[in-house]
Amino acid sequence: MKIAVLGTGMVGRAIAGKLANQGHQVTMGTRDPNATKSRSEPDQMGNPPFPVWGKENPEVKLAKFNEAVLGADMVVNATNGAGSLDALHAAGNLDGKVILDVSNPLDFSKGMPPQLFVSNSESLAERIQNTFPAAKVVKSLNTTNAYLMVDPKQLANGEHTVFVSGNDAAAKGKVSELLRGFGWTDVIDLGDITTARGPEMWLPLWLRIWGSTQSPMFNLKIVRAAK
Amino acid sequence: MKIAVLGTGMVGRAIAGKLANQGHQVTMGTRDPNATKSRSEPDQMGNPPFPVWGKENPEVKLAKFNEAVLGADMVVNATNGAGSLDALHAAGNLDGKVILDVSNPLDFSKGMPPQLFVSNSESLAERIQNTFPAAKVVKSLNTTNAYLMVDPKQLANGEHTVFVSGNDAAAKGKVSELLRGFGWTDVIDLGDITTARGPEMWLPLWLRIWGSTQSPMFNLKIVRAAK
Numbered sequence: 269m270k271i272a273v274l275g276t277g278m279v280g281r282a283i284a285g286k287l288a289n290q291g292h293q294v295t296m297g298t299r300d301p302n303a304t305k306s307r308s309e310p311d312q313m314g315n316p317p318f319p320v321w322g323k324e325n326p327e328v329k330l331a332k333f334n335e336a337v338l339g340a341d342m343v344v345n346a347t348n349g350a351g352s353l354d355a356l357h358a359a360g361n362l363d364g365k366v367i368l369d370v371s372n373p374l375d376f377s378k379g380m381p382p383q384l385f386v387s388n389s390e391s392l393a394e395r396i397q398n399t400f401p402a403a404k405v406v407k408s409l410n411t412t413n414a415y416l417m418v419d420p421k422q423l424a425n426g427e428h429t430v431f432v433s434g435n436d437a438a439a440k441g442k443v444s445e446l447l448r449g450f451g452w453t454d455v456i457d458l459g460d461i462t463t464a465r466g467p468e469m470w471l472p473l474w475l476r477i478w479g480s481t482q483s484p485m486f487n488l489k490i491v492r493a494a495k
Numbered sequence: 496m497k498i499a500v501l502g503t504g505m506v507g508r509a510i511a512g513k514l515a516n517q518g519h520q521v522t523m524g525t526r527d528p529n530a531t532k533s534r535s536e537p538d539q540m541g542n543p544p545f546p547v548w549g550k551e552n553p554e555v556k557l558a559k560f561n562e563a564v565l566g567a568d569m570v571v572n573a574t575n576g577a578g579s580l581d582a583l584h585a586a587g588n589l590d591g592k593v594i595l596d597v598s599n600p601l602d603f604s605k606g607m608p609p610q611l612f613v614s615n616s617e618s619l620a621e622r623i624q625n626t627f628p629a630a631k632v633v634k635s636l637n638t639t640n641a642y643l644m645v646d647p648k649q650l651a652n653g654e655h656t657v658f659v660s661g662n663d664a665a666a667k668g669k670v671s672e673l674l675r676g677f678g679w680t681d682v683i684d685l686g687d688i689t690t691a692r693g694p695e696m697w698l699p700l701w702l703r704i705w706g707s708t709q710s711p712m713f714n715l716k717i718v719r720a721a722k
Contacts, residue, residue, distance in 0.1 A: 378616065383615050383616055384615055387614060387615050387696070388610050388611055388614050388615070388699070389605065389610055423718060423719075423720060424718045427718065428716075428718045431700075456704065456707055456708070457707060458703045458704070458706070458707050459703065459706060459707060463703045463706075463707075465699050465703075466699045466700030466701075466702070466703040466704070467700060469614070469696040469697070469699045469700060470696070470697065470700050472615070472692050472693045472696045473658075473693030473694060473696060473697050474693075475693070476685045476686065476690045476692075476693040477683065477685065477693070477717055479685070479686060479690075480683055480684060480685050480686060480690075481683070481717075481719060483719070483720060485719070485720040486717055486718060486719045486720070487717075487718055488715040488716065488717060488718070489655075489715065489716040489718050490704055490708075490713055490714075490715060490716075491650060491651045491654065491655045491713060491714055491715070491716050492650075492708060492710070492712070492713040493650055493710060493712040493713070
């Protein structure tokens with residue numbers, strides 16, 4: 269597949285790198301590729317600057333948001349939640365495209381741990397779907413850290429859970445296939461895009477479990493009764 | 496221990512019955528015991544009227560909120576979230592008491608599935624703690640259904656997780672001991688009472704997993720990397 273990954277942070281890098289390794293044709297989208305390419309300092313989170321990663325992943329292209337999306341079969345929204353709508357607007361025409369939305373509506377303005385800037389009666393995924401009604405938004409992967417997203421088997425041999433939410437069954441099918449390719453075996457389809465409120469509202473608990481266990485290398489497994 | 500369980504619905508019954516079976520001296524608290532005792536119809540959820548349960552659990556007393564709490568070492572808030580503050584006000588002096596808060600701030604006024612009437616920047620547990628500053632509020636058990644709360648081993652031999660949040664370490668210790676008595680083996684201490692926002696905001700995901708899997712007999716397990 270031809271896939272655009274919007275966002276050049278840790279999540280975008282993890283997903284773009286994995287997809288390229290799997291043989292997909294991947295272009296990462298960013299606002300200003302020249303600025304991204306000229307960075308030489310680690311970011312606020314201490315991650316190495318993009319060029320360090322770019323050198324190790326030469327098969328991944330870098331382009332402006334709208335150039336990355338041109339002709340792409342799937343668009344991965346790996347931008348930070350607060351900037352997601354702006355980034356998707358900059359990407360241009362998204363009609364008919366599958367948007368895999370892995371972002372979280374984190375609000376850092378109230379201190380740590382972050383709150384959510386949309387929750388309860390709405391979700392960021394719904395905002396994206398409502399803003400781009402002809403796109404096919406699928407929420408997934410936002411419930412875990414970037415390393416587990418693309419390599420779940422590194423934890424308990426992958427014995428844990430990921431969710432998909434979206435209005436379009438075929439789009440969810442495509443995303444689920446991608447997830448299985450990453451190593452996910454337990455994919456729960458929660459229902460339409462409004463169900464994305466659930467996995468987005470998981471974040472506050474995720475953040476506090478991280479605080480308590482002092483490691484982001486965990487995930488939830490939904491343990492069910494045997495059928 | 497002498498324990499007051501506020502609320503006579505399924506959650507209150509499950510917890511009161513279990514505690515009484517374990518030899519604790521249990522009094523359930525309700526607004527109007529005579530009204531509760533004279534019910535003869537199932538409730539809105541289809542649960543049998545209280546007297547049916549009461550006959551099977553004769554060792555559990557029923558009293559007004561304030562009478563139930565008199566002399567109790569621990570108070571369990573198993574009322575519905577929307578009525579919790581009123582019920583606790585009716586219970587009288589809660590100074591120094593451990594309040595195990597198992598309620599959820601569910602708001603059914605916007606249709607199904609319910610939303611939360613407090614979340615993100617606050618939690619119901621914090622409201623309770625702030626309203627009764629001399630009480631020792633511990634949030635726990637609200638993350639699962641009533642049957643699993645008191646008998647986690649009926650699912651996957653108890654291989655799943657429960658949380659505690661609260662400002663008072665000794666109170667969390669007492670609650671954790673009680674949880675272990677119920678069969679819980681993985682008890683994660685999330686931190687102070689503000690961390691209750693996490694497990695309360697889990698409910699929207701819980702509700703949608705229930706909708707998707709068509710059974711409430713599940714729980715989350717926090718899968719961590721081996722140390």
